[in-house]
Amino acid sequence: MQKVRGTQDWLELESSYFRSMEAQFFKKAKSYGFGEIKTPIFEHSDVFHRTLGESSDVVSKETYTFNDRSNDSLTLRPEGTAGIARCFISEGLAQKIPLKLYYCGPMFRYERPQKGRLRQFHQIGVEVLGLDNPSVDIECLMLGRELLKTIGIESKCQLHINTLGDIESRALYKEKLVNYYQKFSQDLSPDSKIRLEKNPLRILDSKDQKDIEINLSAPKLIDSLNDSSKKYFDSVIHFLNKLGFNYHLDDKLVRGLDYYCHTVFEFITSELGAQGTVLAGGRYDGLIEMMGGPKTPGVGWAAGVERLIELADKNLLTQNAQHISLIAADELGELAVLKLASDLRQAPKEMLSLPLTTEIIYGGNVGKKMKKASNKNSQFAIILGEQEVTNSTLVIKNLKTGEQKTIPSSLKSLSEILKT
Ligand code: ATP
Numbered sequence: 001m002q003k004v005r006g007t008q009d010w011l012e013l014e015s016s017y018f019r020s021m022e023a024q025f026f027k028k029a030k031s032y033g034f035g036e037i038k039t040p041i042f043e044h045s046d047v048f049h050r051t052l053g054e055s056s057d058v059v060s061k062e063t064y065t066f067n068d069r070s071n072d073s074l075t076l077r078p079e080g081t082a083g084i085a086r087c088f089i090s091e092g093l094a095q096k097i098p099l100k101l102y103y104c105g106p107m108f109r110y111e112r113p114q115k116g117r118l119r120q121f122h123q124i125g126v127e128v129l130g131l132d133n134p135s136v137d138i139e140c141l142m143l144g145r146e147l148l149k150t151i152g153i154e155s156k157c158q159l160h161i162n163t164l165g166d167i168e169s170r171a172l173y174k175e176k177l178v179n180y181y182q183k184f185s186q187d188l189s190p191d192s193k194i195r196l197e198k199n200p201l202r203i204l205d206s207k208d209q210k211d212i213e214i215n216l217s218a219p220k221l222i223d224s225l226n227d228s229s230k231k232y233f234d235s236v237i238h239f240l241n242k243l244g245f246n247y248h249l250d251d252k253l254v255r256g257l258d259y260y261c262h263t264v265f266e267f268i269t270s271e272l273g274a275q276g277t278v279l280a281g282g283r284y285d286g287l288i289e290m291m292g293g294p295k296t297p298g299v300g301w302a303a304g305v306e307r308l309i310e311l312a313d314k315n316l317l318t319q320n321a322q323h324i325s326l327i328a329a330d331e332l333g334e335l336a337v338l339k340l341a342s343d344l345r346q347a348p349k350e351m352l353s354l355p356l357t358t359e360i361i362y363g364g365n366v367g368k369k370m371k372k373a374s375n376k377n378s379q380f381a382i383i384l385g386e387q388e389v390t391n392s393t394l395v396i397k398n399l400k401t402g403e404q405k406t407i408p409s410s411l412k413s414l415s416e417i418l419k420t
């Protein structure tokens with residue numbers, strides 16, 4: 001049996017990186033006053049198909065959509081924001097704004113699998129609902145930047161930022177763009193010919209060489225911004241400057257989904273090949289209203305956990321713990337080992353310098369068990385047999401230095417050695 005293309009099994013090491021990544025993100029988001037939200041992995045298809053834009057890559061090519069046994073059309077979520085907006089409406093959360101939320105979970109997109117591009121992947125993300133202040137955009141960016149710093153990759157990522165303006169500015173810009181592209185309509189890539197009909201803004205985002213050339217002299221959105229949109233973006237940039245952010249103003253950054261407005265941003269790295277965007281987001285003031293809810297501004301971002309882990313300094317995703325192997329030398333030692341393991345697993349924190357992982361080693365004679373203990377990267381092996389039980393002692397060997405001692409079998413004398 002084979003796993004489905006574009007899916008991934010998470011074995012012990014990878015899972016430990018995932019847990020650590022998630023834990024560090026949760027801690028950081030909580031410290032900003034955010035609270036966790038979990039929404040279903042599948043929703044009515046409309047939740048995504050109506051909101052993300054029929055012409056977006058995600059909806060036109062990438063969703064897993066199926067009819068369930070009652071013939072309801074359901075879609076596995078390709079991203080987190082639309083489900084959270086649906087939840088905001090169906091749970092009546094308008095009473096509770098402003099809401100600051102964070103989440104982590106699997107997402108599904110039918111894409112061409114390659115390194116850093118999966119069909120089931122995971123995102124961590126944040127959303128702030130009910131605030132339309134530029135400071136909030138900055139806070140989201142700060143949280144993103146700090147997260148990248150925590151896992152040692154801030155210097156490998158560059159912040160790209162742009163504004164899409166409000167609806168009025170975008171409508172004006174769209175008109176100018178269509179006029180411009182129509183002059184080149186024969187030369188555009190087949191995808192962009194379709195985009196010209198459906199969503200011309202996304203031609204700016206094209207990876208096609210010919211499109212890229214045409215884009216060089218395309219009108220700039222910044223020249224179509226109305227006063228309030230300009231003012232909004234000026235504040236964002238002013239704050240970024242004053243707060244020492246490194247950023248690149250990227251007027252080609254439009255983001256793949258239709259619901260964005262005003263600030264859009266991506267943290268991009270050159271170290272993951274074509275899959276260079278690690279964290280991306282922006283403002284979506286019209287989304288909730290478009291879904292039939294009360295007019296509610298929003299801003300947020302999502303980051304791909306697999307890409308973050310790939311880039312991360314693995315030392316910063318590894319929990320510091322002391323691994324101890326317990327070895328019974330003979331049958332009489334077995335009960336003593338179980339008892340000691342139980343004592344160590346419940347030992348008060350003050351007695352230890354690091355969290356302990358305590359593992360009983362099974363199978364073979366003492367020599368063989370010692371070998372297994374070293375293979376497990378244990379710092380210490382503790383050996384208990386008839387002689388030690390009779391004398392109320394234990395043998396402890398430091399597997400890094402080879403030093404071996406016999407000491408009284410008490411948690412207190414053990415903890416002194418573990419702390420060295
Ligand atoms: P890309 O340009 O790489 O296709 P995107 O614009 O589709 O990214 P978003 O929808 O903004 O991505 O998702 C946010 C983040 O989720 C991305 O920056 C990336 O880290 C991650 N991501 C998106 N799609 C995938 C995927 N198929 N596999 C793994 N990670 C992904």
Ligand code: MG
Nearest residue numbers: 057058111256
């Ligand atoms: Mg994509």
